[in-house]
Amino acid sequence: EAGVTQFPSHSVIEKGQTVTLRCDPISGHDNLYWYRRVMGKEIKFLLHFVKESKQDESGMPNNRFLAERTGGTYSTLKVQPAELEDSGVYFCASSQVEGVLAEAFFGQGTRLTVV
Amino acid sequence: KNQVEQSPQSLIILEGKNCTLQCNYTVSPFSNLRWYKQDTGRGPVSLTIMTFSENTKSNGRYTATLDADTKQSSLHITASQLSDSASYICVVSPNLHYGGSQGNLIFGKGTKLSVKP
Numbered sequence: 513e514a515g516v517t518q519f520p521s522h523s524v525i526e527k528g529q530t531v532t533l534r535c536d537p538i539s540g541h542d543n544l545y546w547y548r549r550v551m552g553k554e555i556k557f558l559l560h561f562v563k564e565s566k567q568d569e570s571g572m573p574n575n576r577f578l579a580e581r582t583g584g585t586y587s588t589l590k591v592q593p594a595e596l597e598d599s600g601v602y603f604c605a606s607s608q609v610e611g612v613l614a615e616a617f618f619g620q621g622t623r624l625t626v627v
Numbered sequence: 628k629n630q631v632e633q634s635p636q637s638l639i640i641l642e643g644k645n646c647t648l649q650c651n652y653t654v655s656p657f658s659n660l661r662w663y664k665q666d667t668g669r670g671p672v673s674l675t676i677m678t679f680s681e682n683t684k685s686n687g688r689y690t691a692t693l694d695a696d697t698k699q700s701s702l703h704i705t706a707s708q709l710s711d712s713a714s715y716i717c718v719v720s721p722n723l724h725y726g727g728s729q730g731n732l733i734f735g736k737g738t739k740l741s742v743k744p
Contacts, residue, residue: 516670543729543730545730547732547734553736554631554734554735554736554737555671555716555734556734557730557731557732557733559730560729560730560731567729567730568729568730568731570731571731603670603671605670605730607729614729615673615676616673616730616732617673618670618671618672619670620668620669620670621668621669621670
């Protein structure tokens with residue numbers, strides 16, 4: 513069974529450009545999460561989808577970030593326009609069940625570099 | 628502010644030796660504490676998940692302990708192997724009944740472990 517996959521694995525863009533990251537969760541996983549790690553910092557939560565609905569988007573840094581999950585399958589995270597401080601590794605994770613012990617499976621991450 | 632602090636930042640040990648990684652947290656109330664292993668260029672992989680009522684949990688050569696009173700956890704690796712070289716991340720999940728959310732995990736910065744032959 514395929515795990516969580518993310519595209520692209522690396523992206524280098526100029527400040528002011530737009531970038532779209534994609535995440536394909538494990539098939540059948542209703543819960544999908546986005547996280548990111550900026551240089552030297554810990555991984556931080558961005559948002560949580562349950563199917564196509566945003567359950568919690570309290571971690572989204574500002575309105576330059578837009579996450580979608582149309583149809584409740586794959587998700588995209590768009591950054592527009594990108595700023596230098598957006599550089600980091602963006603992780604997607606998915607889980608099958610809800611609840612406090614739901615085990616989240618992570619993708620390999622997308623390394624975003626804004627120059 | 629809810630925080631998870633890990634020590635040491637990095638650690639080098641010889642293959643076959645044991646080691647213990649530490650995690651102190653201030654997240655309160657919390658639901659569960661997790662240890663993840665992250666290989667370079669890969670996403671984190673879960674090793675253990677413990678609720679506040681559990682004191683210890685093992686996964687092969689990995690044993691995690693939890694003291695909810697002192698808000699400390701440790702991850703003990705026995706008979707280390709070269710493949711254990713990775714970052715080990717302590718993650719705390721806030722209690723859902725007190726405003727936390729399922730995905731809003733609080734991560735430590737990790738301990739980078741290098742196992743040398």
